[in-house]
Amino acid sequence: MGRNRTLRTLMKPSRMIWTVQPLLISLFIMLISFPPQAIGADADKVIGAVEDIVLMPWKITLPARIDTGAATTSLDARELVISDNMAEFHLSETNGGKKMKLPVTGWKQVKSSGAQQRRPVVELDICIGDKFLRVEANLIDRSRVQYPLLIGRNVLEKGFIVDVRKTRALPPRCPELASP
Numbered sequence: 001m002g003r004n005r006t007l008r009t010l011m012k013p014s015r016m017i018w019t020v021q022p023l024l025i026s027l028f029i030m031l032i033s034f035p036p037q038a039i040g041a042d043a044d045k046v047i048g049a050v051e052d053i054v055l056m057p058w059k060i061t062l063p064a065r066i067d068t069g070a071a072t073t074s075l076d077a078r079e080l081v082i083s084d085n086m087a088e089f090h091l092s093e094t095n096g097g098k099k100m101k102l103p104v105t106g107w108k109q110v111k112s113s114g115a116q117q118r119r120p121v122v123e124l125d126i127c128i129g130d131k132f133l134r135v136e137a138n139l140i141d142r143s144r145v146q147y148p149l150l151i152g153r154n155v156l157e158k159g160f161i162v163d164v165r166k167t168r169a170l171p172p173r174c175p176e177l178a179s180p
Contacts, residue, residue, distance in 0.1 A: 044159050045129050048166030053149055056125040056132070056176060060096050062149045066162050070152035072108060073135055075124065076142035087120050087139055095148050108138045126155075127174035133158055 053064040077089035082104060090099045102122040110117050119138035126133055128151075135155050142148055156162065163169065 044161045045131065045170055046161050046163050046166070047128065048169040049162070049164045050147070050167040051128060051151070051170055052168060052172055053151065054127040054172045054174070054177060056127055056174075058098060058100075059177065060091065060098060061172065062091075062095055063147050064149035064151045065145075065147040066151045066156070068153060068156060068162055070150055072110070072121075072152045072154050073124075073137040074110075074119075074140055074142065074150040074152070075122075075137045076148035077139035078141060078143065080120075080139055080141065082120055087122055089139060092143065092148060105136065110138060110140075112140075127172045127177060128155070128160070129170035130173045130175075131159065132174045132176050 047066055049066055051064050051066060052061050054061050076092060076095070077087065077100075078092055080087060080089040082088075085104050086101055087104050088099070088101045090097055102124075104120045105123055106121040108119050108121050110119050117140070119140055121136050121138050124135055124137050126135055133155065135158075137149075142150070
């Protein structure tokens with residue numbers, strides 16, 4: 001009987017509270033001490049419906065429409081000519097008019113406004129926020145749309161979350177922008 005009495009004394013709610021309470025307080029302090037960015041090595045960045053993106057190494061800033069419905073990124077390529085697996089084009093005058101020559105890495109079938117188009121694909125280095133990324137982009141004349149660059153899911157899946165209520169939420173800050 002003495003043994004049962006000792007067990008009942010240990011199992012009293014008041015003793016259990018004093019045992020569990022410090023443990024819960026310690027756990028709570030640990031959780032608030034480490035922000036989510038510290039727990040996950042590279043947390044997703046929140047971007048808006050429109051962002052400024054920098055084309056590297058030219059350091060050309062372009063406004064970009066963020067489009068979760070587009071599978072791939074598209075760049076405005078004026079007077080596009082493909083020769084010997086090289087794409088030659090220039091950006092619009094509004095965006096600097098830079099003449100560019102990039103190797104074609106492939107071709108992509110793109111459904112746009114109900115029509116299928118075969119577009120050349122190139123690799124671009126871009127800066128979004130503090131992320132420097134190498135991405136694939138298809139080339140097309142985008143003179144009839146507002147934004148010269150459309151960022152698709154192939155870029156967004158590299159650590160971005162879109163908040164359509166925001167615009168220019170993540171200005172370009174890549175360390176590569178500081179070098180001459």
